[in-house]
């Protein structure tokens with residue numbers, strides 16, 4: 001199959017008003033139609049239509065709901081707009097998007113990923129920084145723990161290049177893999193995700209990339225910093241490989257994948273942790289047949305990710321969980 005079919009059309013973005021005027025001038029000269037994954041399958045109105053690649057003769061079963069959650073640490077949406085990112089752009093074009101989504105009160109990784117993976121804010125989970133002191137994960141466990149509790153038959157996988165996520169937040173999942181960022185961690189996260197998508201049958205897969213944040217700390221979190229923009233382009237390539245593996249799955253035509261992507265915080269200068277718009281403004285993507293295409297209004301927040309995963313996975317939200325968010329960007 002010719003993978004260059006369906007080139008990215010950034011004009012769709014512009015029409016949708018997703019990009020800011022600041023990004024537009026640069027985008028016209030960096031456009032490159034290097035899409036690496038295959039077309040989205042038909043939407044829900046005909047979910048069981050057999051594709052040429054289908055080998056399953058049983059069309060009576062409903063599609064299997066699945067989630068790929070992509071975490072990119074420290075990615076500012078305004079820098080994402082400037083970077084040449086055909087794979088992320090495609091997720092945006094085919095899904096629901098906000099470049100005005102909001103992080104919480106403490107713009108650091110410990111609290112940020114807690115907000116995202118638990119679905120409650122810091123006044124409940126108690127994490128204020130990367131020491132994780134005061135955490136109440138027993139009372140507010142991760143979405144992985146909830147999924148395993150309600151639907152233990154699900155195969156859940158988390159692959160990260162920042163270990164504290166597994167030490168503290170995702171302590172319950174069927175498979176947890178950590179690769180140190182310093183030792184090509186992001187590349188190894190990608191390799192493992194590709195292998196698992198090819199050889200196994202994950203229902204919920206979380207992949208996390210540290211490189212963008214690490215590069216921001218070294219050179220600066222800004223759309224004019226070449227090294228930072230290049231790090232974003234590298235992670236886009238990782239995501240392209242993962243999306244290709246997802247689309248190449250033998251059962252893909254009988255699966256209903258929701259792809260979510262977000263970040264824990266932005267950055268300012270070479271750091272983050274404060275309350276500035278540069279640190280608090282984040283992106284949010286929801287792509288799949290369940291997604292409501294276009295800009296998400298009002299902008300979602302970090303705590304909306306977990307309820308969105310639960311809704312797609314048909315896991316009823318128990319009021320006793322005291323979640324702070326609501327499903328965003330999907331029907």
Ligand SMILES: [Zn+2]
Nearest residue numbers: 074213217272
């Ligand atoms: Zn950082």
